[in-house]
Amino acid sequence: MLSIPFALGFVANFLHSLAFYSYLHLPGLLRGWNADELMIGLVMGAASAAGIVCRPWVGQTVDRRGRKIVVIVGGLLHLAVAIAYLTFDAIGPWLFAIRFAHGVAIAMLFTVLFTIAADVAPESRRTEGIAIFGLSGILPMSVAGLLGDAILAGGSYDDLFTVVVFTTAAATVTGLFLPEPRRPHSRAAQRSFAEVVSVPRLRPLWLVGVGFALAIAAYFTFVKTFVLDEQVGSVGGFFTAYTVAAVVLRLLFGWVPDRVGPRRAMVPSMFAVAAGLVLLANATSDVDVLIAGVLTGTGHAWVFPIASALVVQRAAPQDRGAALAMFTALFDIGLLVGGPMYGAILQRTDYTTTFTVAAVIATAATVLWLPWDVRVVGSKGATETRASQSGRRRSR
DSSP states (O other), rough: OHHHHHHHHHHHHHHHHHHHHHHGGGGHHHHTTTTOHHHHHHHHHHHHHHHHHHHHHHHHHHHHHSSHHOOOOOHHHHHHHHHHHHHSSSSSSHHHHHHHHHHHHHHHHEEEEEEEHHHSOOOGHHHHHHHHHHHHHHHHHHHHHHHHHHHHHSHHHHHHHHHHHHHHHHHHHHHHHHOOOOHHHHHSOOHHHHHTTTOTTHHHHHHHHHOOOHHHHHHHHHHHHHHHOOOOHHHHHHHHHHHHHHHHHHHTTTTHHHHHOOHHHHHHHHHHHHHHHHHHHHSSSHHHHHHHHHHHHHHHHHHHHHHHHHHHHHHHHGGGGHHHHHHHHHHHHHHHHHHHHHHHHHHSHHHHHHHHHHHHHHHHHHHHHHHHHHHHHHHGGGGHHHHHHHHHHOOO
């Protein structure tokens, strides 16, 4: 599974993600400027709005122009954005412009890097391959949380943003060395973005994906203000527990979804996310926050690679970039809708209600997705990964 493109993509995604997740500390700066929860949600969601708008173009470009050009342009834009964060000093149009450009850069990078991972991962182990590659996006959550905690303990947000500039520069340079992977070929005509995302076998995945994205948006947006207001836990502690759980599960048990079937692994994973949110909603100690991190990280460990592998499997080969663009856009939708929504809920209620609502969304999405997926794909969807593998073995 380990190849030069896979390894370089892993490093590039790790560094870009480290830069991206460092801005989980941004709500702390906004709170210091007396921003309320709704404004924080709007600022954090602005990047997602940009990501949603540009995703159709990104997906079509990845499929038609190739992977590397998107890696290079996205990396340069990300570097420019990182530098721009050092230039704003108030909540206003310039900050929203920076967040909008940030969303475009991340949309390009996350779409293309995960498409490359899907290209180079062995087909028979694609879920495991994407799970392992996904560690390059999960590990930075912990590192960024701890790094931000350490820098801000004795320094300023400008110090943190300066470190991010160097991290983004290293990520961009790494991307320059990524070779153009061999893309899947098909004689079929390439479809429009709208045609790709409306394929019936993909629609249930959009539902479970957006439910997952809305759920995790709660803690991605407000875990910083939660630990500040409630004086319990820390951003670094939560995401370290989150990361350790995800890494252990993916490295030691990454084969499980391919072996038992994606549906059978997806359902308990979504429920783990919901359980972690319920615990976070009622956290009264540092230990509660750490356990909440373990539960949500456990769910994330499988939900993302299972869903993304199914997207790759159910989409036509020539539409892979567009399908993955839509899938990654779901997380922008989650932040765009979830950030302001949870901010409004938090203004009127409290963190207990806010995180509980997120848990209900994760549970409802799972309950609605399962029968829909069975109806559209059939009962074989419970073991479709294994079935496809056995079919390939028989054809050899």
